[in-house]
Amino acid sequence: QVQLQESGPGLVKPSQTLSLTCTVSGGSMSSGSDYWNWIRQPAGKGLEWIGRIYASGTIDYNPSLKSRVTMSVDTSKNQFSLKVNSVTAADTAIYYCARGTPLTTGGAFDPWGQGTLVTVSS
Amino acid sequence: DIVMTQSPDSLAVSLGERATINCRSSQSVLYSPNNKNYLAWYQQKPGQPPRLLIYWASTRESGVPDRFSGSGSGTDFTLTISSLQAEDVAVYYCQQYYSTPHTFGQGTKLEIK
Numbered sequence: 001q002v003q004l005q006e007s008g009p010g011l012v013k014p015s016q017t018l019s020l021t022c023t024v025s026g027g028s029m030s031s032g033s034d035y036w037n038w039i040r041q042p043a044g045k046g047l048e049w050i051g052r053i054y055a056s057g058t059i060d061y062n063p064s065l066k067s068r069v070t071m072s073v074d075t076s077k078n079q080f081s082l083k084v085n086s087v088t089a090a091d092t093a094i095y096y097c098a099r100g101t102p103l104t105t106g107g108a109f110d111p112w113g114q115g116t117l118v119t120v121s122s
Numbered sequence: 123d124i125v126m127t128q129s130p131d132s133l134a135v136s137l138g139e140r141a142t143i144n145c146r147s148s149q150s151v152l153y154s155p156n157n158k159n160y161l162a163w164y165q166q167k168p169g170q171p172p173r174l175l176i177y178w179a180s181t182r183e184s185g186v187p188d189r190f191s192g193s194g195s196g197t198d199f200t201l202t203i204s205s206l207q208a209e210d211v212a213v214y215y216c217q218q219y220y221s222t223p224h225t226f227g228q229g230t231k232l233e234i235k
Contacts, residue, residue, distance in 0.1 A: 047226040049222075105162070106177060108217070110183065112171035
């Protein structure tokens with residue numbers, strides 16, 4: 001079955017750019033109408049949807065982060081990526097990637113990656 | 123944005139008893155053309171990612187025990203665990219995926235009494 005795995009630096013300095021990649025295995029990103037999401041969760045807090053990207057490259061961002069976020073997809077590598085620029089301590093969180101499945105669930109998120117902790121600190 | 127509000131924030135229930143978590147959306151997540159509610163429930167245990175339990179408000183994901191059920195329509199939804207097991211201790215989130223930005227409730231922490 002499809003599995004997702006986040007990767008990237010665990011420590012980013014303030015004002016710099018956070019860069020993460022999600023690698024999809026067990027299936028092709030290009031098949032079907034699925035979309036690919038980034039979600040984050042500060043320690044001990046709730047979930048915040050950052051945005052989604054389709055294999056076609058169509059993107060929807062959360063307006064709360066839109067000015068600082070860039071997503072991209074590389075279907076040849078079965079990967080999609082997230083960049084958040086001008087980071088501050090408020091961007092410290094566990095970052096998850098997850099698949100949205102419109103055809104089967106209407107777009108609920110399943111599965112999720114295990115998550116990667118990104119700390120913003122000098 | 124659609125605001126999702128869960129109640130209560132925390133809940134303690136005895137083993138074998140029923141647990142009920144509520145979720146309210148600030149606007150309807152019912153899509154009239156297909157009569158489906160774009161509402162999901164997730165379970166998150168410590169150190170783990172969220173796990174999809176329920177989608178379309180009441181459809182149980184494959185592999186989810188049948189003691190978990192979802193109900194509701196429009197703006198008011200409920201997740202019910204009919205007979206609480208020790209392994210159900212977790213934080214539960216509702217989420218609307220009717221429109222972007224997709225938004226989550228603040229979470230309900232479920233513990234054993």
